[in-house]
Amino acid sequence: MIFRARLDLPLERDGSGRFLPWIVALMVYLASLALAGTLVVRDAVMRWDRGLSGTLTVELPAASAGIRDDGAVASALRILRSTPGVVRADPFDAERTAELLAPWLGTNVDTADLPLPRLIDVQIEPHLEVDLGALAQQLAAAVPGAQLDDHRRWLSRVLRAALAIEIVAGVIVALVGLAAVTAVIFATRTGLAVHQGIVEVLHLIGARDGYIARQFEQHALRLGIKGGLVGLVLAIVTIAGMAAATRVGALDDAARVLPALRAPAIEWVLLVLLPLAAGLIAMLTARITVLRALKRLP
């Protein structure tokens, strides 16, 4: 409907809004990437948080290269399994340890030759208070150098980093929105100047300010949505390309420790709404700009 509305002002034919769809496309593209980044990071942090809540890791100091200190592991397991609230305690086998180190050392390294610490994965009853301080002391007494890690320190750092990413993304989206609003204001003012004569005629034959503003806002809405759709398509192509690259391992090894590009489907709907938001922002900006300009007429 809005793409076929009749306009008294020939806004489609002048150059005032020619570049507006491309500017909006660029803005929506950048905003989409920023928003997608935020969604992915938030999802990854939530998954890590869920995965780590109720889990502990016991780290036993490394024996000399090539020596397996199974006695220390057995002592630690005895203490853990006899502690109230511990549901499960399993030592990491060599295969799982190698898997963890693969992003840094590659897959062709024999970890048996390395002085690696032994790790024990512990699951505790989530709603039960376990005295972690006492447990850590017991472990250290049985196996000197043993450490108990409840992941809180690491997770709090990750949460802070995720929050920083979200703030930066929010600032980018805000700046992008501000730039789009400025572009619409200039395009609308140019349109008003180009069609000043027609605007005056409409005003003098009794058109209300809202009638004249509607002409500009419909035009801005059309351009905003058109540009927004172009930006969204480009962003989807970019995100899909990055997701495919992480899946096939085209990125370097370091990139493999990055979170997978995924977020709940409902949150991706936010991205699809961006062109509509761009159109509505353009429409509202054009309306306010025209109404303010018309107030100067008698």
Place this chain on the structure above:
Amino acid sequence: MVRFENVGMRYGAGPEILRDITFRLEPGSFHFLTGSSGAGKSSLLKLMYLAERPSRGLISLFDREIATTPRRDMPGLRRKIGVVFQDFRLIDHLSAFDNAALPLRVAGVDEAQIKEHVTELLSWVGLGDRLNAKPPTLSGGQQQRVAIARAVIRRPSLLLADEPTGNVDEDLALRLMRLFEELNKLGTTLVIATHNQSLVGRFDHPSLHLSNGELRVERAPNRSPA
């Protein structure tokens, strides 16, 4: 209907081009507005169709003081006024039909009614076969008739025309004047600005004569209409 009291007008910091203008137009009256070029005819009309504000004095239209009328009420007043601009001010990308229909559209009139009224009026002014023509493809006289059709389409209470017969031949000028007289008989108050004294002389209507920014009301020459 229209009341001016000690109205003065100047553009910016320039000299006063209208001075102490005082007159009153009764409903259903017909006046010519005469004066040499640059006498201020167009400026006086602009004050009357609310395109300009006076520098001083009081203007009252339809029993409302313009200075104290809220801005939101101004479109309602303007819709009671029909204006034929000297330079027509048609919208080039719209057809003759859409130009003439504009006052009805801004007032939110139903499209079926618009089609009926506009087609009938344009046919009456001899443009029945040029409904879809754009103004740049029309002759000066045809454009003038579209401009007049746009001004009268809503049967305004007050019709202001700035040199409405300036671009047409004598026959068409008389025909348009007859249209104005018909509107006047139906109750529309008319002010026709012209410097064509022979046209003024053909009709039995009083004149508002502007000279050096001052207004003088002249009685009708007491002749029968041509």
